[in-house]
Amino acid sequence: MRSAQHCSQILLPALAMSVGWGFRGNYGHEAGAMVPGALVALAVCLTSHRPEWWQRSTLMAFLGAIGWSFGGQMSYGRVIGYTAGMGLPDVFYGYASLFLIGALWGGIGAGILALSVTLKRSELERFTVPLVFLWLFWLALDFSGLTSWLFELWNPYDVDWVAAGSAALVSLMLYRARSDFHAPCGLMLRLATGWLLGFFLLTLVLGLRMTPPRGDNWAGCVGVLLALIYELRQQQNRAALRWCGYGFLFGGLGFLLGDFVNMLGRAQWSIIGAWPVLQGLDYWKWMEQLFGLIMGAGIGWGAQTFARQQTTSGSDQGENGPPRPIIALAAPQEDAESRGMNFIGLIFLLIVLPWKNLHKNVFRWQEAGWVPDEFAGVSGMLWFLIVGILLSVAVGSAICQARRRQLALIPGSNLGRAQWLFLLILWMSLAGDFCGNLPRLESRAVFVVQISFWITGALCTMLVVRxxxxxxxxxxxxxxxxxxxxxxxxxxxxxxxxxxxxLCGVIGWLTIQSHGEPIPGSHQRFGASESAD
Structure with a gap:
């Protein structure tokens, strides 16, 4: 029984993040990255076998989504191009850069996720107003056109300095407004300042550019990770630092090994070139799913170490004798009512997140000629907006009913609610992605990827309901x-x-041996010439 639990603690997070990362690849950026973050957090929650974690399922999903959103601003397409070349310095640089990108992504994500199971409930509840205020401020900047205007005013390095700068400004204002905002706004201010300092020092002062002419958000993320580590060290939150370390290592390994498989596939190496069934596949998508598989396994492994068996002097104890005692991470204190953060977490996960991602489907359908110009005097695009608003109102109403404990649909147990939330996010994302790719489903590569998504989703569902x-x-x-x-x-x-x-050097050398000439889409980081995109 114990070995089966260990297996599920790694397998479900791995599969959940794998399919989530495949979704992220189709929608991109921060909003797309929130889906695998929420899924892996819930997968860890469900397989933890700890009731106190089940009680915090919404918080874990919410903070998981926030944590993995940071990495969504980083660009890695050109870095992968470096690994497709023939020069070892270029290929080594590409793999090392990919490791850093994945490590930043996983380290920040795991570190922020860890706050959901290590901080007191009252400490987390204080984030409610600052997070809502910051999101509304960003929304106002976007809809007013100020974000675009500021980018046009100054953005030579294609970075998200407006978001970081506005986050620092809002956090500072709220910090000075009320004393109970000091802790949450202090953390938000340090993370935003870390981003700004990272970009300023690494890119503006030292002139370090990972993928010119692409954006240098990676430098800001370095600052965020260092600021987060500083904050956790100040709190002496060593459990969170441990999880952050697992995310850092396995995030980097996921990107490194995932791209290696991508290079082998694109080079048609060995059996890949010999077997017809492996021809014409979208190895980029398989690379992305492998990113998530390895990173998710690492997050699950890190969570598993928070419940360890004591070592004993008796060699047969735990096998032929009684089971070994288990030491676990102390349960987080529930010293306040779970109201604000749970509520905005559900609003974000079930309304805001689908809007941020799935609205792109409508534009894909329009490009494919699937949307009529008008119906009943109203444009086809406006009909989708009306339907989206009605669905959002319906979901919001259900969340409000659940908050008042008047929704019979919601299970009475914390585990049941966590299962429902996981399945809702999983299948809402998969169904949305499938619908968005319907115009391209005749492509063999797209068809196989979609089938793999649904198979992985089915496996996740079976593990969750067990x-x-x-x-x-x-x-x-x-x-x-x-x-x-x-x-x-x-x-x-x-x-x-x-x-x-x-490892970067060995994989770089093996990659070069897999093909006799640069793979299409390769780039040179060092040297005057560069192949075409």
Missing amino acids: ALETDQILPSDFWPAEDTRWSFKLWTSVVVALAVPL
């Missing part, structure tokens, strides 16, 4: 998040620091 209330771990002892035993050993960090460059 979770039972009785499958709970029973720890004999708890370590608080501040316990030094959650910290990594020094030798672990040293080994990883030495192994990553070596």
Whole structure:
């Protein structure tokens, strides 16, 4: 039983983030990245076998979405082009850059997700007003045209400085407005300032550009990760730092190994070139799903370490003898009512997130000629807007009813609610992505990718519905998040620091051996010439 639990704790997060990352690849940017973030957070929650985590499922999904959204601003298309060349310096640079991008993505995501299971409920509830205010401020900037105007005024490096600068401004204003905003706005201000300092120092001062002429949001994300690590160290939140480390390592490995498979596929290496069934596939999409698979497995593995079996002197204990005692991360304190953050989390996950992503489907249908110019004197596009608003009102009404505990559709158990939320986000995303790709479904590559999405979604569903209330771990002892035993050993960090460059070099060399000439779409980072896109 214990081995099956261990397996599900890694398998479900891996599959959930894999299919979520495939979705992200079709919708892109921060909003697209929020879907795998929410799914992996819920997958970890469901397989934790901890009732106190089930109780925080909405919070975990919400913070998971926020955490993984940061990486959505980074561009990696041109970096992948570097790994398609023939020069080892270019290929090594490409893989090293991909590792950094994935590491930043996973490290920030896991670090912010960890706050949902290590902070007190009252501390998390204080984020409600600042987060809503910041989102409304960003919305006002976008709809007023100020965001575009500011970008036109100054944006030589194609970075999201307006979002970071406005976040710093709003956080500072709210920090000064009320004393109970000091903690949440202080964190938001440090993250925003970290982004601005990272971009300023790395790109403007040192002149470091990862993928010219593409954007340098990676530099801002370096600042965000360092600011987050500083904040967690100040809190002595060693459990969160541990999870952040797992996200950093496996996020980097996911991007590194995923692109290696992409290069082998595009080069038609060995059996890929010999087997007809492997021809004409969209290896870019398989690369993205492998990104998520490895990163999600790492997030699940990191969560699994928060419930460990004690080592004992008896070699047969736990096998032939009684089970070994379990030590777990201390349960977060529920010192306040779960109202504000749960409510805005559901609004965000079930209304805002679909709007941010699925509205792109309508434009795809319009380009394919599937949308009539008008019906009953109203344009076809406006009809979609009307339907979208009505659906949002319906979902919002259901959320309000659930908040008042007047919605019979919602299960009474925390586990049941977590299962419903996971399945809603999963299948809403998959159905939306499928509908968006209907005009392109005749393509063999698109068809196979969509089939893989639905197979992965079905596997996730089977794993989710198998979770039972009785499958709970029973720890004999708890370590608080501040316990030094959650910290990594020094030798672990040293080994990883030495192994990553070596791995980049080995994979770079193997990539070059897989093809005799640059793969179409390759780029040179070093040297005067560059192949076409």
